[in-house]
Amino acid sequence: MDIRHLRYFIAVAEEEHFTRAAERLHMAQPPLSQAIRQLESELGVQLLRRSTRHVALTAAGQAYLERARGILEELSSASDHARQVAAGTVGHLVLGCVGSATYSLLPQLSRGLAIELPGVDFAFRGEMLVPDQVTALRNGDIDLALLRPPIADLGLTVVQLRQDRLVVALPASHPLAATDRVRVKQLAGSDLIIHSAHRRSMMYDVTLGILREAGIEPHIRHEVGETSTLVTLVAGGLGVAIVPEPVSALQLEGVIYRPLVRPARTVSLAVAHRADRHEPHLVRALAVIRELT
Incomplete structure (x- = not known):
């Protein structure tokens, strides 16, 4: 079935006249009449009652008109959706x-x-x-x-x-919380809260590497899987943590963030x-x- 035949049929049904429908479709009347006859032949039913003055829908034609309109609406919707997918907007x-x-x-x-x-x-x-x-x-x-x-x-x-610098998350009661910045060597002897090694956290390797380069053997008190848990344990006074600066957006009472310097580090x-x-x-x-x- 030619989709154009559906459009032709809808135009004739709405205009109730072949000549007006042909003018609306910008085509000649004979090929329009031929297309409607072909459509009826393919369906095996009469869709229109024709007279010299006007055209009327049969019961089958009325039912077909409703479905034909739905088909064209679905086709239009499918085309719009395809264009949106191609444009990356859906x-x-x-x-x-x-x-x-x-x-x-x-x-x-x-x-x-x-x-x-x-x-x-x-x-x-x-x-x-x-x-x-x-x-x-x-x-x-x-x-x-x-x-x-x-x-x-x-x-x-x-x-x-981008690059994010590293900071130290400190309990508010920690002596280093009173300083403006923290040198790596000042972390010697501090209990460490760190992302879990067995879950292969990138920050685990970064933190241990920074401390060992400074000659500090890390004393890991807790390993955690989530950043929120890490900061919560710092707030509880259980240790310090080296974290990317964006973690400081997680503000909890009892936690102070200070820049890590000498050397300054980024991730x-x-x-x-x-x-x-x-x-x-x-x-x-x-x-x-x-x-x-």
């Missing part, structure tokens, strides 16, 4: 965030993505460690990840966003996705993320 994406980005960047990012891409349905997973993010990207459980390199997986595309923040993913809405989301960070 879709669904899950964004996984490393702990420090969860509290500092995710509120701003979720608002910005909603404004810039209102037709894309975003879901967010916070407090993810980098190894968990890599696994989730591979499995398709998340589509994008805000994480901290290095990433060794060659199946992922990793785009650097990268990046956005990653599977290298075989190039959907337009994902590409547009990447551009928004880069702009907002």
